[in-house]
Amino acid sequence: MSLPFVVRPREGTGGADAAGGGVPGRGRRPAVLDVLSPFIDDPDVSDVFVNGAQGLFVDRGAGPRRADGWCAGEDEVRDLAVHLIGAGGRHIDDATPCVDVRLEGGIRVHAVLPPISPEGTLISLRIPRLGTPTLDDLAATGMFDRGAQRALEQLVAGRANLLVSGAAGAGKTTLLAALLSAAPAHERIVTIEDVAELRLSHPHHARLEARQANLEGAGEIALARLVREALRMRPDRLVVGECRGAEVRELLSALNTGHDGGAGTVHANGLGEVATRLEALGALAGLTDHALARQVTSAIDVVLHVERSAAARRLAGAGRPRLAATGRLEIIPVDLEEVAHR
Incomplete structure (x- = not known):
């Protein structure tokens, strides 16, 4: 391939290592x-x-x-x-x-x-900013303070089912990877993603990645099927990198049948909008609002919401799913440290 592009390197950024890519933690690149x-x-x-x-x-x-x-x-x-x-x-x-x-x-x-x-x-x-982020790494960048870090560690150790929410680029995948890296080394983590992004500092991480259909429209393997396949792999922690469709039903069903310590992410602009987003995904899976609410309240222990500002990405809040008086889902803001100590 000829490369006719013209770029003007900034000082200190030129001369990347052709074999390794020049950035710690990013490995080799094409x-x-x-x-x-x-x-x-x-x-x-x-x-x-x-x-x-x-x-x-x-x-x-x-x-x-x-x-x-x-x-x-x-x-x-x-x-x-x-x-x-x-x-x-x-x-x-x-x-x-x-x-x-x-x-x-x-x-x-x-x-x-x-x-x-x-x-x-x-x-x-x-571009991943951290190769295999840990909670210590994220605390050092200012995503949360040490008190919140201890609470997150307790949630992972207690095998809470976690849902990380946030807008695109807010740091959902980064936080989820750090949380999973804090899981005990003897546990088997199976992650399912549309495009595999989660990189964990953990010795037993099995990754599944969805496959698109070929030019004839055949061969697609969607996330929903991969969730079902993952259940046959005896995961200690089952994780869906991002819930964006019908796979939310399979994830919730799995977390409701004894698979504690699971996790996933979902796009939402605020903690208060997580319920609406989950209802929309549930509708794609054929779940009514009331059925979705019952599934989420029994499957998800804590919702962690991350936001991105001009300064940094940060853990902006936490919430617990709850059935509203109408029977629909709502997310109630909670103090993370109090929840972790329960």
């Missing part, structure tokens, strides 16, 4: 990422966006900012998208114009081709 190395090797960068020929933007914690010195035409950006998706073992073309993959080293790539993206090929890269 050569196609070399054109993006000035940004990927910057430890402050969490996201990189290429908006066709319109430019490249990077997020260093204060929102996306245009990168000076980047120059690429639409054909070049499309070529980059095809090679990035190919490096992740998947295929993107006009018949399959939207694809999500994980590259070696943990970088997640999402690409969309025209005409789905009318202004040109769109590429989004999520």
Whole structure:
């Protein structure tokens, strides 16, 4: 592949190690990422966006900012998208114009081709800031204080079923990985993800990743099926990286049948919106609001909500699921340390 892209490296970010990628904890990476190395090797960068020929933007914690010195035409950006998706073992073309993959080293790539993206090929890269985060690591970054850390450790040790909520990029996966890394070493953790992102500091971690349909529309293995398969693998902790559809029914059913210590994440902009989001997912799985409420209140012990500000990602609150007087689900804010001591 020719690489006609023009980038102007910032001081101190050039000269990435071609074999290892130059960033601690990120491991080896495909050569196609070399054109993006000035940004990927910057430890402050969490996201990189290429908006066709319109430019490249990077997020260093204060929102996306245009990168000076980047120059690429639409054909070049499309070529980059095809090679990035190919490096992740998947295929993107006009018949399959939207694809999500994980590259070696943990970088997640999402690409969309025209005409789905009318202004040109769109590429989004999520770059892990910590290789295998621990609760100590996150406390050091200011996500929570030491009191909250002790409470989180107690919840994990007590095998509480946890749901981590937050907006995109708020740190849900990062917090979930740290929580699971705190589980006892003798436990078997089975994680199920659409695109495998969870990287744990744990000796017994089995990963399952969903598979998209091939060009003929066959061969898809969805998250809901993987949850059922995981139950046959004798997990001590069953985890769904992100609940976004019918798999929420299988996860809740599993956690209601003796699989303590499980966890998952869900998109929500606030703790008070988690109930509405779960009801929407439950509807996709054929659950009524009342049935969903009963499932969640018996399956989930604590909801942890994370938020992202210009300064940092932080644990913004905790809540307990409860049946409202109407029979629907509601999430009641609670003091995390009090809940952990019960």
